[in-house]
Amino acid sequence: MNMSYKEYGQLVKKMSPGSPIYKTFPLAFLIGGTICSVGEALRLWLSSMNMSKEECGIWVSVILIFITAVLTGFGVFHKIAKFGGAGTFVPITGFANAVVSPALEFQTEGFILGVSSKMFIIAGPVIVYGTIAAMASGTICYIINCLGGNI
Amino acid sequence: MEIAISLLKAFCVGGLICVVGQILLDYTKLTPARILVGFVVLGVFLGTIGIYKPVVEFAGAGATVPLTGFGYLLSEGVSQAVKTQGLVGILKGGLCAGAAGISAAILFGILVALIFKPKKK
Amino acid sequence: MKNKRGVICFKNPPSILGYAAVAGDMEANGPLKGKFDKVFQGDMDGEKSFEKAESKMQLFAAKQALKKAGLSPDEIDIAFAGDLLNQCIGTNYGLRELNIPFAGIYGACSTMAESILIGSVFVSSGYVSKSIAVTSSHFCASERQFRFPLEYGGQRPLTAQWTATAAGAVVLGKQNEGKVNVKAACVGEIIDYQIKDMNNMGAAMAPAAVNTITKFFKSTKTQAEDYDMILTGDLGQVGSAILSQIMDKEGYPLKGKHSDCGLLLFDRQRQDVHSGGSGCGCSAAVLCADVLKRLETGKLKRVLFIATGALMSPTANQQGESIPGVAHLIFLEGNIGHGNCD
Known part of the structure; x- marks a missing residue:
């Protein structure tokens, strides 16, 4: 094949479709924004119950982590994430999913070397x-x- | 009305931070794990130099829910701890501030692994 | 023609006595619906792990191919088989109970062509009279080994391919015992054009396919027109487009004879597989569910089957290495066909 690595790299770049940013950017904005406003709604609700600012922050995170864990368990989270992209992995939901998904996946290797070490x-x-x-x-x-x- | 404005601010600021992540994802070869690390470290940095605090005051959860907010939380925690405990605060502050989130993720991770089975995409 | 540099024209072309293909439910709902010997339901089909499910598929494919050939496992002299998992556990546990003398191979997604190729050389040489080639892949088992956990919410780029949950097996015997002969073969070289993107395997494998196909054309003095179908393993949409563009440039245009297993197994419009299917099971299933049948019935006469493999290792990739590719070719001809390759 008569082609340098560089030329081939350029050909590959030309032939490989890029991400459809007209879709990915608005979706990241919408889904990321929605998750953050859910967080904000929770924060307002909690602070209306006379919780301190710090406690509110903690409970907002914990509730979002809990929701993510449940959605990950039911196999729904990655379906939302497929559309949300950075909109789902940049918020705390992405962190929670990153912990919960390997825990779930590696249960076949046991709870010590599987779940907890792969977490x-x-x-x-x-x-x-x-x-x-x-x-x-x-x-x-x-x-x-x-x-x-x-x- | 006030509530609606708060929600809208959180939506816009949170959404924009996510779009920055999406730009990195689509235009660079950075993997999600690298982007997450970058966001947390950036949050710590912006928190330390005092830029992130006004964003949190403006957007509430719109700034604290994204992982930059987690970084900000760590930087706030460590600066408080240093003030009250001195040198030991450097070691304790960050993780103490993040402890609730990390513990919750661990707990729910174990519970989900106990209850659910993995499924195909 | 001299056999050299990996090109082999068989003096006594072995023939295919039996074959079988099994697939997961998603693959079985694609364009090849209804053509598989068995469809495995769910991701585990009642097994405790994805790996066990893969072994089960492979065992079924092997048994079914033997059944269709009218042979029992103890009539087979040697098995060449492999899969994508570390230490080829899909194969080791899958074929364990058959007690067939076994030589494991690893060729990434090129395994189906590689195992048929080696088996053919053994049969043709006369040292063995019957061999079996088996391979499989499983989406969930591969994904967790090579990439991310299944439930992890990441976005797959459009160049990414979907590892097929499927298995295939082919039983080989002496010339003209079956209806399809393996007339010639070409062992591929390791070709590396410095592609590092784990999500663009088609691009990593396409140069290997170019190398093997042009070498075979040159050695046999044939071109695309001499064949009814030039079937690559799993280059997917991106790799196929690159292949046909480079083949034009090299002076060996494929002229509409090219098909790709990764594009035949799934319907990209309807199924969310991005650039197409991949995995050893992909080309194995397309070959055994569809192409061999068409060769047997005379709908196809001369087929070049080039299974391509991306020799990707997450470890090497993390150390900054590129992804080498390899492509092995076998030339299949229906009995009702004509002509020799030399």
Whole structure:
């Protein structure tokens, strides 16, 4: 075949259909927006019951995680995610699905080496780098505090 | 009316953050896992330099529900912990703030694995 | 013609004595509806895991092919078989109970052509009198091994292909014992055009198909017109388009003779498979459910079957490696046909 890797790469690019962004962008906006407004509705409802701001935030996350877990269990979540794309995986629902879906899938390998160890194959990096970033952020705060500043 | 405006703000801001994720997904070779990591780290960063807080005050859940909000939560937690506990706060603050979400995901993950069976796409 | 560089013209072309195809319910609702020997219901068909379900499919395909050939397992001298799963567990557990001397092979999605090819060489050489070639793939079992958990909400790009849940088996015997002969074959080279996208396997495999087909055409001094059908394994829509464009450039246009198993197994308009089907079971099922029947009845006479495999490893891919491709060719001719390849 008379073709350099580069030429072939260009041919592949030309022949490969791209994502239909006229569909994916509006859907990500709509579905992501809807999930966030559900969160907002929950937050308003909880704060009307005299909950503190912090508690409200926690319960909103927990409820959304719970809903995602149930939808993942019934095999519905990935059908919504197929349309939602980033609209479903960027909100906390995506994190929850990333934990619940391998847990569900790897039950055939048992609860120790299957469910619990595979639980973090996708979500693990989020926790690891989130924690590292938070520690970096904390270090900066600490230094500023020591210098007498306030952040 | 006030409620409607809050919901609309959350919808627009949350939706836009998701569209940024979709742009990364469609135009780069980044996998969802990498995009999620990027969003959380970005959230921590924006939280630390104080940009994210006004967004949260404006959009409520529209800013806290996306994973950037999770990052913001970690940065808030760690900065509070450093203030009250000093050096130890650097180690404790982030995970403590995220603990509820992570624990909930673990709990529901185990429960779902106990109850349901995996199915085809 | 001399047999060299992987091109083999059989002096005593082995023939196909029996064959069988099984499929999952989604595959069985595609364009080949009603042509499978058995349809497996649900993702597990009553088994405890997807892997066990795959083994069950493979065992059924092997038994059914033997039954149609009128043979029992102890009349078979050797089995060449494989699948996509790590350590080929679909095959190892599937064929365990048959007690046929077994040589496992791995050729990714090219396994059906590879196993028929090796079996043919063994039979043609006279060292064995009957062999069986078996392969399978299972969507759920592959997806969890190569990509993400099934319930994980990700978007599949349009270039991605859908691993077929299917299995196929072919029993080979001496010349003219069956109605279809394996006249010639071509063992493919590992061809790598530096494609790294796990979601564009068709593009990774197309250069291998080009290499094998042009090599075979050159060696046998034939071209597309000399065949009724040039059937590639599972290039899908993207890979097929690339193949026909490059074949035109190479001076061997396929002139409407080309079909692709990945496009024949599923209806892309109706079924959500994006670029088409893939997996060893895909080409195996299309061959055994449809093409062999048409060769037997004389509706097709001369068919080139080129199963393509993307030799993809998640480990190598994560280490930054590209995805090499391989394509093995077998030339099938119905008994009512004519002509030799040399």
